[in-house]
Amino acid sequence: MEDKEECPIWDIKEQIFAASQMLNIPFRIMEDASKESIISSVMEKYCKVKSHWPIWEKFSDFVGVSNKDAWQWIEEFVGSNKCILFFNPSDEKRAYLFESGQHVVSVIEELFNVEFYVTNEATDYLLCFNHHDCLMALGNAIDWLDTRG
Numbered sequence: 001m002e003d004k005e006e007c008p009i010w011d012i013k014e015q016i017f018a019a020s021q022m023l024n025i026p027f028r029i030m031e032d033a034s035k036e037s038i039i040s041s042v043m044e045k046y047c048k049v050k051s052h053w054p055i056w057e058k059f060s061d062f063v064g065v066s067n068k069d070a071w072q073w074i075e076e077f078v079g080s081n082k083c084i085l086f087f088n089p090s091d092e093k094r095a096y097l098f099e100s101g102q103h104v105v106s107v108i109e110e111l112f113n114v115e116f117y118v119t120n121e122a123t124d125y126l127l128c129f130n131h132h133d134c135l136m137a138l139g140n141a142i143d144w145l146d147t148r149g
Helices: 012-023 032-046 072-080 099-111 142-148
Strands: 027-029 061-064 082-087 096-098 118-119 125-129 135-138
Touching: 012 099, 027 032, 032 082, 032 118, 032 125, 032 142, 061 142, 072 118, 072 125, 072 135, 072 142, 082 099, 082 125, 135 142
Parallel strands: none
Antiparallel strands: 027 096, 061 135, 082 096, 082 118, 118 125, 125 135
8 A cells, every 4th residue: 555645646735736727726825834824823713732633623612514515515605705725734734725615615526535624814714524524613604504504
């Protein structure tokens, strides 16, 4: 069995590049300092433990829905606003800025099954979809998912 880093199916960056090219969706890889600032803010606001991955295991206040297709709902919440897509660092160390919820969901649809997080630059909300097919909402997204779910 190949190591994740050598196996193309696990190369999330390449999957994102291929999907965005195929779908003609623009995105930007975030600078490391900006990415670290976003993740630090997310952990400070939403996690009981600040340096644990996956962070969804240490969320402090959230609403969750178990539904294998719930990740598609992210487009409804994010709408036409910019959003940031990031992953557990063991899967992908980069964070990606997308122009809209539709763009990020379209790209996610093309990715191999992987846990991911979506937020905005102000980290007003956090959405997470994990390997248990659970969509979790934090911050400003809690009421939306509570009503939606």
